[in-house]
Amino acid sequence: MKVLWFEITIPGRYKNDNAPIAGWQDSLEQIVRTCKDIDLTIAFTGTTGMMPKTVDGVKYIPLVPHYSFWEDKYSRYHNRWTSANKVVPLAVKCVEDVKPDIIHCFGTEWEFGQVARYTNIPVVIHMQGCIAPYNDALFPPGYSASDEILQAGLNIRKQWRLWRDRNFNQTWEDMEQSNFKAVSNYMGRTEWDKQLVEIFHHGAKYFHVEEALRPAFIETAQEWQPKLGDHKIRLMTTGCQTHWKGMDTLLKTAHVLKEQGVDFEWLVAGNMGMKKEIERKERLAFEENNVKLLGFTGPDELQQYLLSSDIYVHTAYIDNSPNAICEAQYLGVPIISTNVGGISSLVRDNSEGKLVPANSCYNMAYEIMSLSHDITRQKKYSSNSRKHAMGRHNPKHILTQLINCYDAIGKRDKFE
Structure with a gap:
């Protein structure tokens, strides 16, 4: 089975072939590498100069967007769609080149869910957080944006960043809602994220897949x-x-x-x-x-x-x-x-x-x-x-859940 992952962060093994496991996505990758039935490619948002490479059978493809001076210095920090509009076409081209059986995106809050609008290959999003309820808890009781404005004082740069971040958060939530509408398959691990999937995409298919922990703790x-x-x-x-x-x-x-x-x-x-x-x-x-x-x-x-x-x-x-x-x-x-x-x-x-x-x-x-x-x-x-x-968090248990999810999505897609 050919599986294409889309990640926001740079995989640890891409940065250094002998790098320690950094986050839970790196930990999940380590588990998947033990399965000979999965041919894994990982695409991620990269930076200028990065090139594709293969490490221990896993193919890594950096997607490097190019921004104008205005986009680089202002627009992409003000509007989440600016980055999405640059990255998503690169992701679609990656899908066309890799020709995977399953596309696995990490996080409803990132732009890669938009790929589902441009391909018939089944897409599944692995739930992380969720911007809408997080924005509802943006400030503790008794706190507000006014506190941040007061803290920034007369510093024009800090005041501008506060204004920019508020606009960015709203467009970020808008993009997440667009992802929920585009994608019909989700992985999660709590009753909370299962409920959110049902609220934001009624009738979507939800699969329970536990989270991988860093080897330093597992081992x-x-x-x-x-x-x-x-x-x-x-x-x-x-x-x-x-x-x-x-x-x-x-x-x-x-x-x-x-x-x-x-x-x-x-x-x-x-x-x-x-x-x-x-x-x-x-x-x-x-x-x-x-x-x-x-x-x-x-x-x-x-x-x-x-x-x-x-x-x-x-x-x-x-x-x-x-x-x-x-x-x-x-x-x-x-x-x-x-x-x-x-x-x-x-x-x-x-x-x-x-x-x-x-x-x-x-x-x-x-x-x-x-x-x-x-x-x-x-x-x-x-x-x-x-x-x-x-x-x-047993790695074998997680791998079984993941493979069952992939198989079910593939069979469902063929049936439909």
């Missing part, structure tokens, strides 16, 4: 163990680059814990661009409330932080199936998370972790204090969650 023999005796509680959170991740809730929760006299430290992996805005708005500082920002953290280092923590805490306002939770579960780290998006499909409440309402720093703080002193419950969450995650 490790290490497993989380509870920390006995009196010790400083260590909390761990991964991902802090947008307001969606609930960093305001994290800061307020940390403040409640500190006010309660809890001896803790809260490590946050990732780069937080809105740190000053949140601190100004909340009139609190992360460092003064025992929160340590780690910046970018590689998979091996992240794994050690997780194993040395007491609880993994997820404070997001919206999320589908965050890898951060899945990786923590795979190691057996007890989870406390907001009950948003598809997270309830990952973490069974009171069995594999504790789910609390979004924007509820007091509930979150209470659950952290309660769980940190309950070793029996920690062990229960750890054992149940790890068992669930190991089955869910």
Whole structure:
């Protein structure tokens, strides 16, 4: 079976034949490479100078759009369709050259779904997030665009970027809705993304295919163990680059814990661009409330932080199936998370972790204090969650689901 993938990011093995696995798409690629029945080609948005090449039987095709000076400096950052109108014709030409049996696109939010309008070859979109509900959660309660405008001050460049980004987000959502109308097949892994597919394309075919995790987590023999005796509680959170991740809730929760006299430290992996805005708005500082920002953290280092923590805490306002939770579960780290998006499909409440309402720093703080002193419950969450995650992210299981999806779409297309 010839399968053509369309990705937005540059595959790790294209950049460096010996590169470590970067994201979940690279991880899925590694799984697919074990199947001799799939002839895989990966096309992706590239940059000038990139050329096609083959690594270990997988063919990589960079699609390099060319922009005018105006498009490059302004239009493509203002209107999502500018890039789409450049990339989609290249993608259609790629389809004509490769002649695949199945076209597999990653994300409803990217332009490659538009290919379905120009070919009779079946197209399936692998759900990632979804712009419409994400835009509904663009700002935390009490925050607005006015806060960003105030933060930008008299800096004309920053003010222009804010205006540009608002327009871009709207055209991005418009393009996603166009993709939903064009494509009839979807892969997903949570009840949340299944519901979204039904809402935005009633009657579309939905296939359950689990998410691949990075090999650093799948292949490790290490497993989380509870920390006995009196010790400083260590909390761990991964991902802090947008307001969606609930960093305001994290800061307020940390403040409640500190006010309660809890001896803790809260490590946050990732780069937080809105740190000053949140601190100004909340009139609190992360460092003064025992929160340590780690910046970018590689998979091996992240794994050690997780194993040395007491609880993994997820404070997001919206999320589908965050890898951060899945990786923590795979190691057996007890989870406390907001009950948003598809997270309830990952973490069974009171069995594999504790789910609390979004924007509820007091509930979150209470659950952290309660769980940190309950070793029996920690062990229960750890054992149940790890068992669930190991089955869910088993590479052979994922490959079977993927092949079944491809086969069903191919047969359905021939029947129709």
